[in-house]
Amino acid sequence: MRTDSREPTRNECSVLGSDALVIGDIAGEGSLEIAGRVQGNITISGELNVLAGATVLGHIQANSLTISGKVRGNVSGRISIEVLGAGEVEGKLEAPRIGIETGAYVVGSIVTGQPRKASAPDNTAPPKKPVQFGRTAAPEKAAAPEKAAAPEKAAAPLQRPAPSERVTLERVLPPPLVPVQSASDDQLQEFDDDELPPSESFDSLESDSPAEERSDPATRRKRRRRRNRRPESDGRAAATSAAQFTPEGSAKAGPTRNLGSSPSESLSLPRIPTFQKGTHGRRRD
Amino acid sequence: MAETVMGAGLTIEGSVASKGDVRLNGRVTGSVEVDGTLEVGPEGAILSDVRAGRVSVAGAVEGNIEGRERVDLLAGAHLLGNVKAPRLTIADGATFRGQVEMEPRS
Numbered sequence: 001m002r003t004d005s006r007e008p009t010r011n012e013c014s015v016l017g018s019d020a021l022v023i024g025d026i027a028g029e030g031s032l033e034i035a036g037r038v039q040g041n042i043t044i045s046g047e048l049n050v051l052a053g054a055t056v057l058g059h060i061q062a063n064s065l066t067i068s069g070k071v072r073g074n075v076s077g078r079i080s081i082e083v084l085g086a087g088e089v090e091g092k093l094e095a096p097r098i099g100i101e102t103g104a105y106v107v108g109s110i111v112t113g114q115p116r117k118a119s120a121p122d123n124t125a126p127p128k129k130p131v132q133f134g135r136t137a138a139p140e141k142a143a144a145p146e147k148a149a150a151p152e153k154a155a156a157p158l159q160r161p162a163p164s165e166r167v168t169l170e171r172v173l174p175p176p177l178v179p180v181q182s183a184s185d186d187q188l189q190e191f192d193d194d195e196l197p198p199s200e201s202f203d204s205l206e207s208d209s210p211a212e213e214r215s216d217p218a219t220r221r222k223r224r225r226r227r228n229r230r231p232e233s234d235g236r237a238a239a240t241s242a243a244q245f246t247p248e249g250s251a252k253a254g255p256t257r258n259l260g261s262s263p264s265e266s267l268s269l270p271r272i273p274t275f276q277k278g279t280h281g282r283r284r285d
Numbered sequence: 286m287a288e289t290v291m292g293a294g295l296t297i298e299g300s301v302a303s304k305g306d307v308r309l310n311g312r313v314t315g316s317v318e319v320d321g322t323l324e325v326g327p328e329g330a331i332l333s334d335v336r337a338g339r340v341s342v343a344g345a346v347e348g349n350i351e352g353r354e355r356v357d358l359l360a361g362a363h364l365l366g367n368v369k370a371p372r373l374t375i376a377d378g379a380t381f382r383g384q385v386e387m388e389p390r391s
Contacts, residue, residue, distance in 0.1 A: 012292030017305045020289040024299005024315050030292040040299055 018053055025058075032062075034069065041073070052086045059091070074108075293328040300333070307337075309344070316348075327361055340370070342379075349383075 012030045016022065020036035031046035034054045041058040042048065048062035054069030061076045068084040075081055077095030085103035093110045100106055289303050291311040300315035301307065307319045310326035316333045317323060323337035329344035340350050341357040342364060350356055352370035360378035369386040 012294065012310065013290070014292035014295050014311070015288065015290045017289040017303055017307075019305050020301065020303035020307070022297055022299060022301050024297055026295060026297050026299075028292070028296045028311060029294030032292075032295065036289070036303070044295070 016054075018051075050087070065095075291329070293326070325362075334366075 014030060014032045016032070016034045016036045016038065018035040022036070022038045023040060025040040025042070026032070026038065027041075027043045029045050031048065032042070032044050033049040033051060034042075034056060035051040037055045037057075039057045041060070042056065043061045044063075046063055048060060048065045050056055050060075050065070050067045050069040050071060052068045056069065056071045057073060059073040059076070060071060061078075063077065064079045065075060065077045065081045066084065067075070067082065067087040067089060069086070070088040072090045074092040075089060075094065076092075077098075079095065080097040080099070081093055081095040082099040083089055083093070083101060083104040083106060085101040087101075088105040090107045092108045093106065095112060096114055098110055098112045100110075288305055289301075289307040291297070291307070291309045291313070293310040295311035297311065297313045297315065299313075300317065301309075301313055302318045304320045306321040306323070307317070308324045308326060309317070309329040309331065311328070312330045312332075314332045317331055317335045317337070319337035321337070322339040322341070323335065325331060325335075325340075325342045325344040325346060327343045331344075331346045331348060334348040334351070335346060336351045336353075338352070339354045339356075340352040341359060342350070342362040343359040344361075345363040347365045349366045350364065350368045350370070352368075352372075354370070355372035355374070356368050356370040358364055358373075358375045358379040358381055360376040362376070362379040362381070364379070364381045364383060367383040367386065368381075369388075371387060373385060373387065375381055
């Protein structure tokens, strides 16, 4: 096991077996090999090897990382990150050197190069960002490996503007989140209004609406009724339709339901309505 | 069987569960559940309950230990908690404070 000589004593390699599950943070010195599942952050000084079949849900920080398993969380390497073909990473990759093999699944931003602090030549980093197999010229290794986290974050805004295509990926993602939430609230309220029982919504609509609008559907119904019931007298049909459909429009405020006036018509009535009026017909039964 | 080994420099602030064998030389603050054998090395420390098929402790455990088969407290072990196991050995030099519960073997 090749390990850095920085760890003098406890340079023990830890192994998390394939059937092991750790819920919680892992921290410490030495290298770690994960074949099982970890739900928590990992911060070690040394090598971290996420083997195939392993799953890490949490942020990872190590000196050098080799990922051929699944990682959901930010990955930060003080020296390097290597995502192999079987690897899956959803999160931010941050290291001076990053390698992604063909077939790897990576979603998130990638930041390579040296921290800004040491006045690293930035022109080497941006063009080589997208896919890196080989070793890019990593000029200064002495550039604060211990405090890698803070300076690299500071270096991030520097490098973003240069490759515009990749920044768009990030910028496309966040916007849906905010508007959707605000819009969903409105939509929910609207849905709540709409999802009231149809009868009530109709009642409220028609009773609240001015008399002119109310008269429109009524007259339409009258016309339909006249067409449909030729044998009956027009005056009577109009009377019954007016008597039975206006109270249904405003059932609460409606005067009466004189169903008993003509039983034959009351029986035949529910069949007439179309589409929306089906609810009325059902409700009447 | 896949084996889990925790180095001396590692700290897990949380629980560990494994179906295989586990060797702990690091520090675990949460519960440890192992189906196989759990070995707590001389530098290992567990600050919570332990359940395993076999438990052998050479380090420190502050919590109850339940071994389905057996529990061995080796020399240098430090245990603050109860032990429940059908078999228990306590080596010379082990520190133990707690109660022992053994169910009659059937």
